[in-house]
Amino acid sequence: MIRHVSIFGFEITGYQIAFVALAGVTLGSAAMVVLMPNILRAALFLGLTLFGIAGLYVLMNAPFLAAVQVMIYVGAITTMIILAIFLSSRVMKIGFGQAIYNPVLAFGAAGLMFLFLFVTVANSIWVRDIVAAGPADTDVGVNAVAAALLQPYVFPFELASLVLLAALVGAIVISKEDRPGEP
């Protein structure tokens, strides 16, 4: 049973309030990611953005993906980016003018892109035809994901592990320092 709250005559569900809060956190910290002159703070805001997206996944009835998002993105990728920042830049000395390049043109281009996407989402008939009014309440937990991953999608799954292995070996080779005398 979903409870409705009445605010100014509008019937508002708790899910809608949660959505607005999560979307606000996600988009606000995403704006911080692209606008922060200090790249280390931008990386920390990226962690917050990814956390908000995990919350949106829960609202879409995809709890396993939310856990994956927190573990891999918030846990691993953000940490890796912060480590790379520590290894590669003098983070504290950069001002806004040095970090952001030509923001007016970029804002115009991104705004046009958003206008195009928004008009497409708002007007498309096919979205209305094939889409239900809410997320499915079928079981999409770990069992369903595992069954799909290891039965119909087993070949891409193995291929992804191969790609990961190659990428990690490549990353080690690229970042290894060349010292004369070593093989």
Add this chain to the structure above:
Amino acid sequence: MSHSAYGIPISWFLTVGAMLFCIGLFGMMVRRSAIGMLLSVELMLNAANINLIAFGSYLKAPTIAGQIFAIFVVTLAAAEAAVGLAIVINIYRLEQHVDADKITAMKL
């Protein structure tokens, strides 16, 4: 069956995805440091993931394929970040900066 009582139509999620993608696009264009560009790429990949999961979950015949695709995107994003950051560290070692405008090692 669907949770229509949630009161959240799919277009809300698609709009958030579109906004996130455009923020990433903006960041891709304004940043000059290679790490800043990598952050923006992560934002754009996540925007795509939101759309994949939204459609997988909201279809009248809901499918797990959206979530599986999103898992592959996350996996490849991890690989991409590892290789990209390795390249950034190597460039920093060679040139003492990671400014994408000034990296000319591969120019003819």
